[in-house]
Amino acid sequence: MLWQNPLGLSRIILNSIGTQIDLIYPDRIPHGEAILVVSNHRSFMDSPLLMAALNRPIRFACHHYMSQVPVLREVVEALGCFPLEAANKRQQGFFQQANRFLQTRQIVGIFPEGGQPMVQPTTPDKVGIFQRGFAHLAMRSPIPKLAVLPIAIASLEESIFPGVPLPLLRFFDPSEPLFDQPGWHPLILYHQVQILVGRPRWITIDERKEYRGKRSKEVVNELTHYCQAEIAHLLHKEGGQNAKS
DSSP states (O other): OOOGHHHHHHHHHHHHOOOOOEEEEEEGGGSSSSSEEOOOOTTTHHOOOOHHHHOOOOOEEEEEGGGSSSTHHHHHHHHHHOOOOOOOOOOHHHHHHHHHHTTTEEEEEETTTTTTHHHHOOOOTOOOOSSHHHHHHHHHOSSSSSSEEEEEEHHHHHHHEEEEEEHHHHHHHHTTTGGGSSEEEEEEEEEEEEEOOOOOOOHHHHHHHHTTTTHHHHHHHHHHHHHHHHHHHHHHHHSSTOOBO
């Protein structure tokens, strides 16, 4: 059934909008190993877009409010996404669930910029500050061979519409400070987009040992910086510079 086929649903969403996708550097995608996909994030289309581009289901961590809003909740569940806990929680459930997916060789997807570029969108070639949760997940994961795969979404042509009033979203998720303001949650539709695959970063045994020791903070910062810099490089050098809206 469609609602049990995230990849099929992703293709239907993109086809209904008429999104054209160009996949760059597909040879960098590991095969047969556990993968943690890390990407920039500006649109609700990002999850189905990456699934369609990689031609594989991806278990994306989604914002807490998406599990609270009727209809939206059913859509993200159908896409195979799993919600983060409220912003004031420690996200232990997220780590446990993500590790279960990785142990069964499912791809897990993270948007480290969080919800801010969704609510306050920037230009397609900009990348916000990455939160470090994905790096902690990679270092804590029991998977012996794990690839962290940075991917840049470069929108070349898009439309932006007002989507949902922010006060309405605050009603469903009062824990999110981004919703504590007037205005609208924008809706960005991609018409033409490049998916640029970065160089995978393989997590080593030595790094995990350092993570459990005195260099924990440095190891996490290094992985976070690598992914943010790789995506920024792809966007700046090779995609998104000729975006139209």
